[in-house]
Amino acid sequence: MDLAFAVVSWACIMGGLFFMIVGSVGVLRMPDVFTRLHAAGMTDTLGAGLIILGLCFQTVSGIVDGETSYWFVLIRLVLVDAFLTFTSPISTHALARAAIAGGVEPWTKEEAEGA
Amino acid sequence: MLRVFGLGAVLFGFWLLLSGHYTPLLLSFGVASCVLVVYLSARMDVVDHEGVPFHVSARMWVYFPWLMQEIVVANLAVAKIILSPKMDISPGMVVFHGSQQTDLGRVIYANSITLTPGTITTGVEGQEFQIHALTAADLDSKEQDEMDRWCTWVEQG
Numbered sequence: 306m307d308l309a310f311a312v313v314s315w316a317c318i319m320g321g322l323f324f325m326i327v328g329s330v331g332v333l334r335m336p337d338v339f340t341r342l343h344a345a346g347m348t349d350t351l352g353a354g355l356i357i358l359g360l361c362f363q364t365v366s367g368i369v370d371g372e373t374s375y376w377f378v379l380i381r382l383v384l385v386d387a388f389l390t391f392t393s394p395i396s397t398h399a400l401a402r403a404a405i406a407g408g409v410e411p412w413t414k415e416e417a418e419g420a
Numbered sequence: 421m422l423r424v425f426g427l428g429a430v431l432f433g434f435w436l437l438l439s440g441h442y443t444p445l446l447l448s449f450g451v452a453s454c455v456l457v458v459y460l461s462a463r464m465d466v467v468d469h470e471g472v473p474f475h476v477s478a479r480m481w482v483y484f485p486w487l488m489q490e491i492v493v494a495n496l497a498v499a500k501i502i503l504s505p506k507m508d509i510s511p512g513m514v515v516f517h518g519s520q521q522t523d524l525g526r527v528i529y530a531n532s533i534t535l536t537p538g539t540i541t542t543g544v545e546g547q548e549f550q551i552h553a554l555t556a557a558d559l560d561s562k563e564q565d566e567m568d569r570w571c572t573w574v575e576q577g
Contacts, residue, residue, distance in 0.1 A: 328502075330503075334502060335502075337511075339540065342540055342552075346534070350495060354491075390535065394534035394541075397534050398541055411552060
C-alpha cells in the first residue's frame with residue numbers, strides 16, 4: 306500500500322515538474338508578453354496543481370498509517386490549491402491589461418513574417 | 421442577515437481548520453477576530469451576493485470537475501506547441517459573447533477562460549469578452565459555447 310501511494314505521488318510530482326519546466330521554456334521561447342502569459346499560465350494551473358496533488362497522496366499515505374495529524378496538512382494543501390486557482394487568473398488578467406494600457410501591440414504571425 | 425452569519429460561520433470554520441489550537445483562550449481570540457472581520461466587511465458593504473456568493477457554491481462543485489478536465493486538455497495542447505520545434509502559434513485578439521446576466525457570472529466566465537492555458541481574458545464590456553488567444557486561427561468555438569453555458573448555469577444557482 307505504501308509503495309502504491311509512493312508511486313502515484315511521485316508520478317504526480319514529476320508530472321507537475323514537467324509542466325513547470327515546459328511552462329518556463331515557453332516563457333523563454335514565446336515572442337511577446339501575451340503569448341508568454343499563456344506559457345506562464347501552465348505553471349500555476351497543472352504545474353502547481355499536480356505537485357500539490359502529489360503531496361496530497363503523501364499525506365493520505367500518512368493518514369492510512371494512522372497519523373491523524375496529517376489531516377490538517379491535507380486540508381491546508383487543498384486550500385493552497387484552491388486559493389491559487391482563484392487568484393492566478395486575476396494576476397494574469399491584470400498583467401495582460403497592464404500591457405494593453407501600456408500600449409503593447411500583440412505580436413502577430415503576419416507582421417512577423419512581413420517584417 | 422443570513423449572509424452575515426454565514427460569513428462568520430465560514431470564517432470561524434476556516435480558523436478552526438488552520439489554527440489547531442483548541443484552548444478556551446485561543447478559541448475566544450478566534451471568535452473575536454472573526455467577529456471583527458465580519459464587522460469590517462459589513463462596514464465596507466461587501467457582504468452581498470458578490471462578496472459572499474453562497475448561492476453559487478453548490479453548482480461550483482459540479483462545474484469544477486468539468487473545468488479541471490478542460491484545463492488538463494488545454495495544458496497538454498499548449499505544452500505540445502511549446503515543445504514543437506516550429507512552435508506553430510497564431511496569436512490574436514478574439515471577441516466572445518457571454519450569456520451571463522450578473523457581474524459575478526461574468527467574473528466566473530472570464531476567470532475560467534484565463535485559467536485554461538491558450539486563452540486570456542483581457543477585457544470585459546457588457547456581454548463582450550475580449551480574449552487573447554494563442555492559436556486564434558483554430559480556436560474551438562463549440563468548446564467556448566459549452567463553457568459559456570456552464571458559467572451561466574452556475575450563476576443561476
